[in-house]
Amino acid sequence: MINFIARRIIQTLIVISVLSVVVYYLMSLMPGDPVDMMVASNPKITAEDVIRLKSLYGLDQPIYKRYSRWMETTLKGDLGYSRTYRVPVEELMAPRLWNTFILSFLALFLSILVAIPLGVLSALKPNSRIDTFVSFLSFGGISIPSFWLAIVLIILFAVKLPILPAGGTQTIGLGEVGLWAELLDRAKYLVLPVLSLSIQQIGRFSRFTRSAMSEAMRHDFIRTARAKGLSSQSVIWQHGFRNALIPLITIITVSVSSLFSGALLTETVFAYQGVGKLVYDSIIGNDYNVAMISFLISVGSVLIMNLVADIAYGFADPRIAYK
Amino acid sequence: MAELQNPIEKRQMDLEKALPMWKMVLDQFLTHKPAMISAVIIVMLFLISIFAYQLQNWTGLDPDAQNINYRYLRPLSHSQASIDIRETEIEKFIIANSAAAGKIEKALIEKSIVQSINPSDAIFDLAQKNPTEALMAIQSLDLNEAESLATLFKNFKSLHLLGTDELGRDVFIRLVFGTRVSMGVGILVAIASALFGLLIGSIAGFYGGIIDSILMRITDGLLSLPMIPILILIAAVDLTKLPGLHSLISTSNESILKMIIILCLFSWMTVALLVRGSILSLREQEFVLAARTLGAKDSTIIIRHMFPNVIAPILVSITLGVGESILFEAALSFLGLGIMPPTPSWGNMLNNAQELIYQAPFLAILPGLMIFITTVSFNYLGDGLQDAMDPKALRR
Numbered sequence: 200m201i202n203f204i205a206r207r208i209i210q211t212l213i214v215i216s217v218l219s220v221v222v223y224y225l226m227s228l229m230p231g232d233p234v235d236m237m238v239a240s241n242p243k244i245t246a247e248d249v250i251r252l253k254s255l256y257g258l259d260q261p262i263y264k265r266y267s268r269w270m271e272t273t274l275k276g277d278l279g280y281s282r283t284y285r286v287p288v289e290e291l292m293a294p295r296l297w298n299t300f301i302l303s304f305l306a307l308f309l310s311i312l313v314a315i316p317l318g319v320l321s322a323l324k325p326n327s328r329i330d331t332f333v334s335f336l337s338f339g340g341i342s343i344p345s346f347w348l349a350i351v352l353i354i355l356f357a358v359k360l361p362i363l364p365a366g367g368t369q370t371i372g373l374g375e376v377g378l379w380a381e382l383l384d385r386a387k388y389l390v391l392p393v394l395s396l397s398i399q400q401i402g403r404f405s406r407f408t409r410s411a412m413s414e415a416m417r418h419d420f421i422r423t424a425r426a427k428g429l430s431s432q433s434v435i436w437q438h439g440f441r442n443a444l445i446p447l448i449t450i451i452t453v454s455v456s457s458l459f460s461g462a463l464l465t466e467t468v469f470a471y472q473g474v475g476k477l478v479y480d481s482i483i484g485n486d487y488n489v490a491m492i493s494f495l496i497s498v499g500s501v502l503i504m505n506l507v508a509d510i511a512y513g514f515a516d517p518r519i520a521y522k
Numbered sequence: 523m524a525e526l527q528n529p530i531e532k533r534q535m536d537l538e539k540a541l542p543m544w545k546m547v548l549d550q551f552l553t554h555k556p557a558m559i560s561a562v563i564i565v566m567l568f569l570i571s572i573f574a575y576q577l578q579n580w581t582g583l584d585p586d587a588q589n590i591n592y593r594y595l596r597p598l599s600h601s602q603a604s605i606d607i608r609e610t611e612i613e614k615f616i617i618a619n620s621a622a623a624g625k626i627e628k629a630l631i632e633k634s635i636v637q638s639i640n641p642s643d644a645i646f647d648l649a650q651k652n653p654t655e656a657l658m659a660i661q662s663l664d665l666n667e668a669e670s671l672a673t674l675f676k677n678f679k680s681l682h683l684l685g686t687d688e689l690g691r692d693v694f695i696r697l698v699f700g701t702r703v704s705m706g707v708g709i710l711v712a713i714a715s716a717l718f719g720l721l722i723g724s725i726a727g728f729y730g731g732i733i734d735s736i737l738m739r740i741t742d743g744l745l746s747l748p749m750i751p752i753l754i755l756i757a758a759v760d761l762t763k764l765p766g767l768h769s770l771i772s773t774s775n776e777s778i779l780k781m782i783i784i785l786c787l788f789s790w791m792t793v794a795l796l797v798r799g800s801i802l803s804l805r806e807q808e809f810v811l812a813a814r815t816l817g818a819k820d821s822t823i824i825i826r827h828m829f830p831n832v833i834a835p836i837l838v839s840i841t842l843g844v845g846e847s848i849l850f851e852a853a854l855s856f857l858g859l860g861i862m863p864p865t866p867s868w869g870n871m872l873n874n875a876q877e878l879i880y881q882a883p884f885l886a887i888l889p890g891l892m893i894f895i896t897t898v899s900f901n902y903l904g905d906g907l908q909d910a911m912d913p914k915a916l917r918r
Contacts, residue, residue, distance in 0.1 A: 214743045228759045338556075338905070342897035344849055346856050347890030350876055354883045460750035464853055468876070478751050479857065482758045494751060501748050 204510055211502050219495055223266045226487055233282065234258055236485060269491070279488030283481070288492050291477070296496070298368060299466070299473035303458050305393045310400035311451065317401075318408025319440065322416065333405050340402015345461050349395040349468040356391060364388055366470040392469045396461050400454060407450045411443035418442065452508030456501045550910040557906020560899035567896060571702040578695060583680060585699045586864050589690030594882045597685045612645050615671065626660075626671060635659045645671070687871075687885055688878055696866040697892060703867040704896070707778065707851045711785040712843035716836055718786065719793025724824050726794070727801030738798070741791045749788060750853060756784050757859035777862040781854065785847050793839050800832045834911040838904050845900035852893050868893050 234252045238244050253259045257268060272279070278288035321333035357365035364370075369385050376384075415421070416439045424434045463475030470476070474497050481489035541549070551557060570577070578584065592601035616623040627644040630636050636647040648656050657679075660672045684693040726737040757780070801824075804810060813823050848868075854860035855869025856876075863870050868889040875886035 210739070210742075214746065217743070218747075222755065225755055225759050338898055338901050339894075342845060342849075342894060342901050344852055344856075344890060344893050344897075346853060347872060347886075347893065350872070350879065350886045350890065354879050354886065358879055358883065456746065456748045460748045463748075463750045463754070464857075467857065475751070479754060482754055483858075490755075494755065497751060498747060502746055505746050 200513065203513070207506055207509055211506050214502060215495070215499050218498060219270070219491075220266065222491065222494055223269065224262060226490060227262055227265075229482075229485060233485070233487065273492075278492050281481075281486055281489045283484050283486045283489070288488050291489060292474070292493065292496065295472060295474045295477050295493070298471065299459075299462055299475060299497075302389065302392055302396065302466070302471065302473055303455075303462050305389060306396035306400065306462075307451070307455075307458060309393060310397040310404055313397070314401045314404030315408050315447075318405040319412050319435070319443075321405070322409045322412035323435065325413065330409075333409060337402040337406035337409075340398050340400075341406075343398060343402075345395055345399055346464040346468050348398055349391070349465055352391045352395050353468070363390055366468070368470075368472045388469075388471070392465050392471055395468075396458070396465045399461060400458065403454060403457075404447075404450065408443065408447060411446045412439060415439045415442040448512060449508070452504065452512070455504045455508070459497065459501050547910045551906055554906040554909055556902045557909075560902040560906070563895065563899045564903060567701055567705055567899075570698055571705045574698050574702045577698050581680075581695065583692045583695040585691065585696045585866055587691060589686070591690065592682075592686055593688055593690045594878075594885075595682050595686040595690075597683065597884065599685065600679055600681055601686065601690070609646060616642075616645065619670070622670070630659070633662070635662075684888060685882075685884065688874060688882070693885065693888060696871060697868070697888060700866045700868045700871060700889065701892065703778065703861055703865060704848050704851060704869070704893070707781055707785070707861075707867075708844040708848035708896075708900075710782050711789060711847040711851075712840045714782070715786045715790040715843065715847075716793045716840045719790035720797050720829075720832075720836065722790065723794035723797025724801050724828065727798035728805065728820065728824055728828075730802075734798075737794075741794050744788065745791045745795075747788075749850065752788065753784060753850060753854055754857065754859060756787070757781075757854050777860065777865065781851055781860050784854075785850055789843060789847060789850075793836060793843075796835050796839060797832050800835070801828055804828050804831055838908045838911065841900055841904035841907055845897035845904070848893060848897055848900070 234249060234256065237252070238249060250259075257265055260268075278292075280286075281288055281291055284291055317329075317333050317336070321327075321330040324330055353365045356363045364387060367388055369381075369388055373381065373384060416435075421434060421438055424438045425431075429438075459475070462473060463479060465471070466473040466476040467479055474493055477489065477493045478497055480486070481493060589601055595601060623645065624641075627641045630644040630648060631638060631641055636644050638644045638647050648659060657672060680692070682692050682694065684697065687693055687696070722737055722741070726734040809827060810823055813827050818827075851860055851867065852869035852872070855867050856872045858870070858873055861867040861870055863874075871889040872886060875882070875889065879886055
């Protein structure tokens with residue numbers, strides 16, 4: 200077990216460091232470096248100035264030297280400075296991470312809450328009306344473009360029926376209104392993003408719950424439990440569902456990655472100030488320091504979540520032996 | 523020969539004329555109603571994308587033609603060609619048939635439909651009027667020569683089945699060309715990445731050992747990454763700066779080609795895992811041993827003896843992959859990093875429409891609906907194929 204955990208941790212670290220090299224290289228391929236940008240916005244800069252600036256910032260160095268310097272300063276805790284927001288990167292990251300965390304986990308929570316009962320119900324009554332409905336819901340959920348769903352939700356609930364804000368994170372200039380009012384205000388801005396992010400996961404989870412549950416209900420011990428005279432509720436939940444839970448845990452943990460992908464799109468549509476939007480904005484705006492760090496942090500957190508899931512899985516199912 | 527009444531003989535006959543594989547699959551597939559409907563929808567979308575240019579000629583609409591005076595038209599409304607287009611067309615008409623034009627001009631001024639001082643301005647003045655009014659005026663002339671002018675004037679008016687967008691371009695024809703782009707990208711990506719996955723998976727599964735573990739670590743690593751941020755990063759990169767790629771992508775279709783390459787890079791992993799799994803189990807079977815004993819090369823064993831066994835699951839994953847690729851293409855184009863305008867794709871039509879939800883909400887609804895219908899269809903089709911090809915599910 201310990202051997203397995205150690206191997207997985209090393210593997211994750213390798214993926215992250217390979218990724219940082221690749222991403223650094225790709226960023227250098229983006230159109231225009233910071234000095235080129237400066238030149239574009241200031242016509243008075245002379246060619247000598249450009250050369251001087253490039254050597255000052257080390258931009259004339261080969262890429263591997265730049266990378267090793269960047270890695271050194273990053274490991275020392277200096278994440279650099281955002282050119283767009285004019286603040287140190289670490290100051291920018293913390294609230295954004297928190298916002299994305301809230302959004303993703305609310306969406307995850309909501310989709311589990313909706314999808315599991317639906318999946319169980321449709322597994323218990325195959326070919327019934329609810330089964331057809333769940334099947335359509337899951338196919339629709341998987342197929343719907345989440346950013347389009349977000350736009351449709353905005354049209355419905357912010358344009359046609361103006362009851363919810365169309366975008367943002369919280370009301371600007373709200374001032375000191377007390378904890379409850381502030382929470383309520385934040386909640387209002389979260390309803391539509393969470394909804395649009397959940398639909399896809401609801402589709403996926405309900406489909407998997409259905410197949411896991413109908414698989415579990417076919418076992419002999421279910422028949423035994425029934426024959427013993429247990430109530431159908433206890434057969435379903437205590438004997439059936441507990442066994443369906445193991446594949447479900449895998450799917451839910453694996454979906455953290457797709458949840459994060461979805462969050463980027465949702466955050467962009469709703470102008471929600473999360474890491475995903477920061478990744479997008481900084482890549483588009485050539486804000487290299489922010490782009491590198493936010494990208495690595497977001498991908499790294501997904502990888503770490505996968506790692507945690509793998510380890511937790513071993514504890515959840517004692518039959519799995521790690522080699 | 524006597525009638526086959528003997529039940530044993532009859533069963534023997536039934537067994538001998540067992541249905542071929544494809545027929546069983548087809549029979550099974552036909553019972554899956556949603557998959558059938560999806561197949562019909564997909565065939566229709568296919569036809570639309572193949573015959574996009576024919577549709578353009580037939581309707582006389584141009585996906586790139588802008589018309590500033592007729593922006594945000596509602597569905598099923600008419601627009602008139604802009605004044606400069608009308609004037610050039612009329613000029614061409616006058617040059618081509620000057621005699622007829624002279625007659626018409628005279629008649630127009632005689633009947634005082636237009637009050638031009640210079641007779642050569644008469645038709646131009648007519649064109650300034652409301653299109654239906656102008657057409658009525660031409661027909662009231664009762665001249666044989668006016669027929670061709672009437673058709674010219676009729677062509678100035680065009681029907682917009684689904685309205686127009688923020689630049690006055692027809693939404694219907696843009697959706698048609700968007701179908702072409704999105705379906706093309708989706709299908710090409712699905713097939714190319716399946717082939718790549720097939721290659722990687724079969725090498726890893728067949729040779730095993732160190733090759734297998736290196737390839738599988740790469741596959742696992744790529745699979746664990748969140749797709750959208752990675753795709754955004756790569757899409758934002760100027761690929762022409764990469765050595766060796768410059769000559770490959772400097773064509774006019776750069777953004778489409780770039781999209782296909784990027785999506786292929788990140789969608790071969792599931793097929794590779796699937797193929798590796800089946801090849802690992804096939805490797806131990808007797809027919810492989812038999813082939814090897816007969817002196818078959820590795821490539822012959824893999825291609826001739828193993829691939830036919832993995833075709834069915836690959837077909838399913840290609841079908842599901844098309845839907846997924848269309849979604850990713852749309853997402854990237856929506857973010858402004860995929861297919862670049864003016865080439866229409868469903869994703870970049872949504873990108874423009876997002877800012878216009880107050881003026882023209884239907885502009886945002888239609889392209890997304892197309893994406894949704896297409897991906898649902900491909901997913902149902904994949905599901906139907908899976909059910910149909912699964913030997914355990916076959917009802918004989």
